[in-house]
Amino acid sequence: MNVFDCIMGRRSVRRYKADAVPRETMERIVEAGLAAPSAMDSQGWHFSVVTDGSLIDAMNASIAPKLPEVPRKRMIERNGGDEDFSVFYRAPVVVAVSGPVGDGSALTNCGLAVQNMCLAAHALGVGSCVIGLAGLAFQGAEKERWTAALQVPEGMEPLYAVVFGYADMTMPVPPRKDGRVTWIGNE
Numbered sequence: 001m002n003v004f005d006c007i008m009g010r011r012s013v014r015r016y017k018a019d020a021v022p023r024e025t026m027e028r029i030v031e032a033g034l035a036a037p038s039a040m041d042s043q044g045w046h047f048s049v050v051t052d053g054s055l056i057d058a059m060n061a062s063i064a065p066k067l068p069e070v071p072r073k074r075m076i077e078r079n080g081g082d083e084d085f086s087v088f089y090r091a092p093v094v095v096a097v098s099g100p101v102g103d104g105s106a107l108t109n110c111g112l113a114v115q116n117m118c119l120a121a122h123a124l125g126v127g128s129c130v131i132g133l134a135g136l137a138f139q140g141a142e143k144e145r146w147t148a149a150l151q152v153p154e155g156m157e158p159l160y161a162v163v164f165g166y167a168d169m170t171m172p173v174p175p176r177k178d179g180r181v182t183w184i185g186n187e
Contacts, residue, residue, distance in 0.1 A: 001122075001123045003119075006119050006122055006123050007119065008173075009122060009173075010118060010119060010122040010128075011127075011171035011173075012128070012129040012130070012171070013089070013091075013127030013128060013129050013165070013167045013169065013171065014078050014089045014129055014169065015089060015090075015167070015168045015169040016089055016090055016091045016092065016127065016163070016165035016166060016167065016168055017165065017166045017167070017168045018090075018092065019092065019165070019166050020051070020092050021051075021092060021093050021126055021164055021165060021166070025124055025126060026049060026051075026093060026164065028120060028124060029117050029120045029121050029124065029126065029164065030047055030049060030095070030117065031120075032116040032117055032119070032120035033045070033047060033113040033114065033116050033117040033120075034113070035116060036109070036112040036113040036115070036116045037112055038105070038109040038112065038113075039105035039108065039109055040105075042100075042103075042105065042109065043109075044099050044100045044103055044105065044106055044109050044110075045097060045098065045099055045106075045109060045110045045113050046097075046098040046099075046152060046153055046156050047095050047096070047097060047098075047113075048095065048096040048098070048150035048151055048152060048158075049093065049095050050093065050094045050095070050096065050150065051092065051093055053092070055149060056088055056091075056094050057086075059087075059088070059094070059134070059137050059146065059149075060086050060087050060088055062137050062142055062146070063087045063133060063134065063136045063137050064085070064087060066136040066139065066140075067087070067133060067136065071133060075087065087131060087133055087134065088131060088134075088161070088163050089129060089163060091127075091129070091163035091164060091165040092164075092165045093163065093164040093165060094131075094134075094161050094162075094163050094164075095117070095161060095162045095163075095164065096134065096150045096152070096158050096160075096161045097110045097113070097114055097158070097159055097160055097161060097162065098110075098150075098152045098153070098156040098157055098158045098159060099156060099157065099159050100155060100156055100157075101155055101156065101157045106159065107159060110159055110160075114130060114160075114162050117162060117164075118130070118162065121164055125166070126164050126165065126166065127164065127165055127166060127167035128162055128163065128164050129162070129163050130160060130161075130162050131160060131161040131162065131163060132160045134158070134160050134161035135158065135159065135160055137158070138157070138158045146158070
């Protein structure tokens with residue numbers, strides 16, 4: 001798949017089959033994340049790859065009650081009205097993405113790595129979705145619990161997560177909004 005087709009074809013998947021993603025496939029996806037550019041080549045990221053369904057379910061159970069009202073309603077709607085929704089859309093793989101505490105480039109660096117992983121996944125026939133709400137697991141009293149469970153290295157903090165799995169849905173290509181680009185200069 002050429003890079004432009006990959007970029008234009010990738011969509012966030014919010015419904016997954018129960019099928020496991022082979023370890024070799026996930027290793028290639030993570031390798032793409034590790035190859036991302038970073039400020040000063042710091043490579044300031046850590047990926048906790050979780051395939052343990054009971055751990056994923058436990059994280060979901062700790063996050064769901066912390067969701068603010070509007071995101072909670074959207075999650076329920078996206079899960080077909082299911083009040084027992086999964087923040088992780090029942091994907092078989094969750095990758096928690098951590099960056100260095102206090103590093104002003106961490107969000108950008110980790111975002112570049114995540115984009116690489118999402119594009120690599122799409123090229124390999126695997127769906128993905130970035131889960132910003134996963135950060136709720138690391139707020140309050142449960143922060144230490146989840147940081148330990150995900151083996152986040154000292155000096156790093158979880159920023160968000162990405163889920164991976166085989167899509168159980170088809171996403172239409174949404175129209176792009178106008179007015180998002182301004183060209184400045186002589187042509």
